[in-house]
Amino acid sequence: MSLSSLERRRRVMPGFGLSMGVALTYFALIILLPLVAMAIKTASLGWEQYWKVITAPRSLASYRITVTCALAATVLNAVVGLLFAWVLTRYRFPGRRLLDGLVDLPFALPTAVAGVTLVTLLGPNGWFGSLLEPLGIKVAYTPLGIMAAMFFTSIPFVVRTVQPVLEDVSADVEEAAKSLGARPWQTFALVIWPLIMPAFLAGATMSFARSLGEFGAVVFIAGNLPMQTEITSLLIFIRLDEYSYGAAAALASVLLIAAFLMLFITNSLQAWALRYARRS
């Protein structure tokens, strides 16, 4: 009663009906409707068939490969991202602006372009591949290549989430720690790290989520051998190509559930990351 009267009370800002109407209609048609269509398709499989598809050995292998490579890429990205964010916010040096701009390249560059580029670079005859081959390291067409592609496409996440928080940690907080006798590593571990950690985790989670779903950059370099270098996204694509739509729907639902889970974790982490900001 009181709620409905609240919603019906007069609004000063005009355009509520129009903007809500446009937003919800579009949202329903473009985002919700296809998701519902897929849910119906998946449900039509029946539980037994569904379970059989998603636990088939080839499916399980694809999850294993996807998750392992995404984890490895995320760890690498966490370290490199933290380094980039730190260097960009704390130091002034020639090439800093170029570095700052270049960090976003993986977001701006289409994944297919990244894919052909990486496979050319890391292939046996590529600039890097030809150097690594004599050392016995094969990157292209191995899980290492999948990891490299996932790493490249998600470089910006950790940098771009940590950077603003690090910039907000004002110099006087650090100076205060220093004046109280903290050594540099103590200042970092006790003062800076607790402040940037939530943002860092949020960035790493986004990076992991992106890697789980990455397709374009990976297919070129993966080799795509079933059970060995076949990621889940590609397996869905293959099932679609074979017209086994039910299997594709089941596998897609697995990725979708994983994506929702990651979205939930990221949102929670971001709310947590903002808790200091909101208090002051």
Place this chain on the structure above:
Amino acid sequence: MSIVIDHVSRHFETFAAVNDLSLDIAEGELLALLGPSGSGKTTLLRLIAGLDFPDSGRIIIDGRDATNLPAGERRIGFVFQHYALFRHMTVRENVDFGMRVMPSSRRPSRSERRERVERLLGTVQLAGLGDRFPAQLSGGQRQRVALARALAIRPSVLLLDEPFGALDAAVRRDLRRWLRQLHEELAVTTVFVTHDQEEALEVADRIVVMNAGRIEQSGTPTEVEARPATAFMHSFLGGANRFAVEVHGGVASVAGQPLPRDAVTLAEGIGDGAAQGFVRAHDLLPLVAGTPGAYAVGRLDHVVAHGGTVRAEFATPDGRSVEAEIARDEWERLALTRGQSIGLGIRRMAVFPE
């Protein structure tokens, strides 16, 4: 023009920002809505402006029921606390905005608009700054642009939300005086919101003090300053000492000593029992030893001389601190030094129920 606020309420979820409030504002009046933050004064101002709508009650502007009229049709000039200047427009474009958006039937001609803008810029002492952008102005200048912009639509009522809140002390003093003068020139009904009593006392013809969504007291600055009507008013206006009082048969006692009847104003309908008494600093008298009528003993803690008066803080035996304000020459006659104790007399006390 006159404004009548008739039993208006506005609730936010369960919180009553404005609670069954009625108020008449006369034509040409310069009225201050004074109160602590959260007292509902800004909400009331926004209700008058049409930037919010009441849950119940009516708002009548110039005899016309404006309760459901949108902001743009009330002919009200609103000056926002943070000015809300359009940052992508020059000062001139900002001032011109209200005329620019008028329907073409009512819109003044281009030359008249230009002329009015220039005249207003002169009025607010910003002639020559018309081509600047808001970001290139000082706080006081932005404030005056906001005022000129509100005046350009020839409003029947001018509403200002904490008009001096964001300015530093010196600029604030100048602008206060200037706002008074401007009001005298334009004679437009003006309501402004402030939490600063000095500001309200200095600028307004009439002060309405709000607390918890209701009117606590209303009157001329002198009335409000001289005769705070409630316990809240005493603590809000500040500089009052609070004493625990025992009332018995119409006589108030402090620390067991009855006070003379003519020194005490009892709140209406107050019964026997514990009560609270307020003594303003200038009604608390340090007494030369030997004079009768001391109701407490105070040890001198701290002294501040201010112009012709002295404010002295005393610590009482029950561990509290009280403040007395007396003329400087009288103070010098007492020749008190820090740590010395002295009797304290009460010239006038207002007593309210606990």
Place this chain on the structure above:
Amino acid sequence: MRAAADTRGRTALIALALVLAGLTLLVPLVLIFVSAFADGIGAYFGNIAAPDTRHAIFLTVLTAVIVVPVNMVFGIATAWAVARYEFTGRKLLISLIEIPFSVSPIVAGTIYLFLYGQQGLLGPTLQSWGVQIMFSVPAIVLVSLFVTAPFVARELIPLMQAQGSEDEEAALSLGASPWQTFRLVTLPNIRWALLYGALLTNARAMGEFGAVSVVSGAIRGQTNTLPLHIELLYNDFNIAGAFASASILALIALATLGIKYVMENRAG
């Protein structure tokens, strides 16, 4: 002593960052253009002028031209609703809008297939009316709308929330109509964020690969966008041709970064 150690640590960190960035970001970028021009400038322009490539460029631009304005309207409407009003489900709407960002492009394509495909929810009905969406241009446009839906809204929402509604209230109290308020006050206040959101939408719409490859059918010279065309050429072992097409998309990416850089300096 400690100051000297500080400086050394500093220099080492900067050097490490620059080397890593060079290897992981700069070298791949250089490689695209070196490979595109591997057979000489003449061959490069020959590759770009090839009819299939020209058609892929046309289709890519066409997609962006439709997708960018539509998603700008959606983004503005959503941001306005979410940032200017309180309503039940507001927070839920903000997080649901992010769905297209979190799902794999392959999943994005798949869900559209199950909506408009032959065995999909609406596909058979539409087919009986003679409307073919899957494996044609409309499907490419639709999935591109899906994957880029959140870009404009997510740029505008935090900005409009931070700006508050005082400016709009000022305009309304001065007698401006809703449309005047929007055009004269809101739009100028959000123009840079709007432009940036549009830029990101454009970059993603032109570069989308996974989702488009599911729904396009990739008929050469009919439903091939540039990213799909790159794959096609690469699988045909036409490496220089693939990189010629890739270089166009890389240039657009660089332009996007450049404009972003200019706009950030403007805002700061």
